[in-house]
Amino acid sequence: MIQFGSAHVIYIFEAARWTIVLSLIAFFGGAVLGLLLALARVSRLLILRALSAAYIQTIQGTPLLILLFLSYFGLSLLGYRLAPIVAAGLSLTLYVGAFLGEIWRGCIQAVPRTQWEASDCIGLNRFQQYAYVILPQAVRIATPPTVGFMVQVVKNTSLASVIGFVELTRAGQIVNNSTFQPLVVFLLVAAIYFAICYPLSVASRVLERKFNVAR
Amino acid sequence: MNYSFSFAFLANRWPALVEGVWLTIQLTVVSITLGFLVGTLCAVLRVYGNGFVRRVVGSYVEIIRNTPLLVQMFIVYFGIASMGVKLSAEVSAIIALVINAGAYTTEIMRAGIESISKTQLEAAECLGLSRVNTIIHVVLLPAMERVYPALSSQFVLLMLASSVTSQISAEELTAVANVMQSDTYRSFEVYLIVAAIYISLSFLYRFAFALVGAVLFTRRRKLGTAL
Numbered sequence: 001m002i003q004f005g006s007a008h009v010i011y012i013f014e015a016a017r018w019t020i021v022l023s024l025i026a027f028f029g030g031a032v033l034g035l036l037l038a039l040a041r042v043s044r045l046l047i048l049r050a051l052s053a054a055y056i057q058t059i060q061g062t063p064l065l066i067l068l069f070l071s072y073f074g075l076s077l078l079g080y081r082l083a084p085i086v087a088a089g090l091s092l093t094l095y096v097g098a099f100l101g102e103i104w105r106g107c108i109q110a111v112p113r114t115q116w117e118a119s120d121c122i123g124l125n126r127f128q129q130y131a132y133v134i135l136p137q138a139v140r141i142a143t144p145p146t147v148g149f150m151v152q153v154v155k156n157t158s159l160a161s162v163i164g165f166v167e168l169t170r171a172g173q174i175v176n177n178s179t180f181q182p183l184v185v186f187l188l189v190a191a192i193y194f195a196i197c198y199p200l201s202v203a204s205r206v207l208e209r210k211f212n213v214a215r
Numbered sequence: 216m217n218y219s220f221s222f223a224f225l226a227n228r229w230p231a232l233v234e235g236v237w238l239t240i241q242l243t244v245v246s247i248t249l250g251f252l253v254g255t256l257c258a259v260l261r262v263y264g265n266g267f268v269r270r271v272v273g274s275y276v277e278i279i280r281n282t283p284l285l286v287q288m289f290i291v292y293f294g295i296a297s298m299g300v301k302l303s304a305e306v307s308a309i310i311a312l313v314i315n316a317g318a319y320t321t322e323i324m325r326a327g328i329e330s331i332s333k334t335q336l337e338a339a340e341c342l343g344l345s346r347v348n349t350i351i352h353v354v355l356l357p358a359m360e361r362v363y364p365a366l367s368s369q370f371v372l373l374m375l376a377s378s379v380t381s382q383i384s385a386e387e388l389t390a391v392a393n394v395m396q397s398d399t400y401r402s403f404e405v406y407l408i409v410a411a412i413y414i415s416l417s418f419l420y421r422f423a424f425a426l427v428g429a430v431l432f433t434r435r436r437k438l439g440t441a442l
Contacts, residue, residue: 057414058414060417061375061413061414061417061418062375062410062413062414063375063376063378063379063389063413064375065378065379065381065389066378066389066392066406066409066410066413067410069392069393069396069402069406070403070406070407070410073396073402073403073406074402074403074406074407075403076402077218077400077401077402077403078218078403079218151280151281155281155282155283155284156283158283158284158285158286159283159285159379161285162382169283169285169286169289172286172289173289176289176293180297181297182289182290182293182294182296182297183290183293183294183297183298186286186289186290186293186294187290187294189286190278190282190286190287190290193281193282193283193286194278194281194282197280197281197282198277198281201277201280201281
């Protein structure tokens with residue numbers, strides 16, 4: 001049996017970088033998808049509203065683990081052999097997009113209707129309304145919950161370990177397999193997740209308080 | 216892409232899926248119930264406890280909410296086993312899920328308890344209710360009513376998250392799917408079916424929570440009126 005030592009700690013910390021990389025891929029991919037979904041959810045076209053609602057319902061009703069298995073094992077059967085990071089990035093993007101889409105829909109709808117009416121009156125078209133009037137205000141409302149949701153994104157990247165992507169949790173498993181000290185290893189892993197997530201949680205709360213006062 | 220879908224394996228393998236669904240339901244119903252009780256107790260302590268208790272409960276909530284369920288599950292399953300206590304995968308899964316659900320419930324119920332207006336407490340005091348009776352009869356039920364939508368969607372998310380327990384070899388739905396796909400090489404079909412089952416389960420749970428809510432909160436009040 002190998003003693004748990006500094007080499008293991010360094011290995012785990014290096015793997016934490018991949019957790020952060022995967023989180024960023026998932027967040028920015030999910031943000032693009034989420035914005036499109038949010039706009040589709042408040043669209044004037046019934047078909048767009050229905051399709052985006054169906055997508056969100058489906059993804060929110062499916063465990064992320066199953067999405068991961070579908071894109072990693074399932075797609076390879078169909079002939080698309082994805083690398084673990086691509087499969088993980090893809091399924092996290094689909095997942096995060098559905099949640100951000102629903103959060104941001106709420107934020108767009110929370111902008112007072114009078115803002116729509118006023119921008120109609122001064123003759124802005126739909127694009128200008130969104131770009132200059134609605135979205136800037138919605139972003140302000142959306143910032144605290146979005147930062148809060150980033151905590152979920154970071155935590156959910158831990159599931160990428162099950163398809164063999166060596167991020168924080170997988171590194172913990174590998175080290176545990178050679179040292180047999182699960183308590184030490186996984187407490188360290190948990191502590192690193194905490195160190196990433198807790199500042200985000202606090203930031204979300206602070207932002208919420210700050211923006212509430214301003215309103 | 217020349218892959219032909221085939222669901223023929225279902226013909227003699229569907230009983231395994233039913234068993235998996237049943238274990239998923241058992242695991243999650245037990246964890247949701249216990250997690251709700253733990254969380255409600257912690258929420259009461261968080262609001263009415265002394266400074267020390269408040270800080271302990273606060274740390275519990277923050278630690279659990281800022282670490283992944285998968286890692287919590289490994290700590291419970293492998294960590295406790297390494298200290299010499301052998302727990303089955305299902306029991307470990309329930310312990311981890313209860314700890315996790317308890318933390319989220321604490322935070323949600325705390326919001327509910329804090330939303331109860333002070334005049335309610337004063338009125339209860341005037342009627343001579345003891346502190347415990349006040350909390351049970353005057354605070355908790357209306358508090359729960361106010362946060363019920365948040366609670367039920369958190370519990371549906373917990374049901375979906377219970378798929379993670381397959382990683383410590385609890386034989387629930389996802390684990391059954393993993394075995395089935397390695398037997399049949401039909402991973403795409405297997406996971407599509409399982410995804411559909413989870414979606415149905417999440418609708419079923421939402422419906423069940425709506426029913427429980429209708430029974431529990433009989434005082435139908437229009438939204439936005441004073442409590």
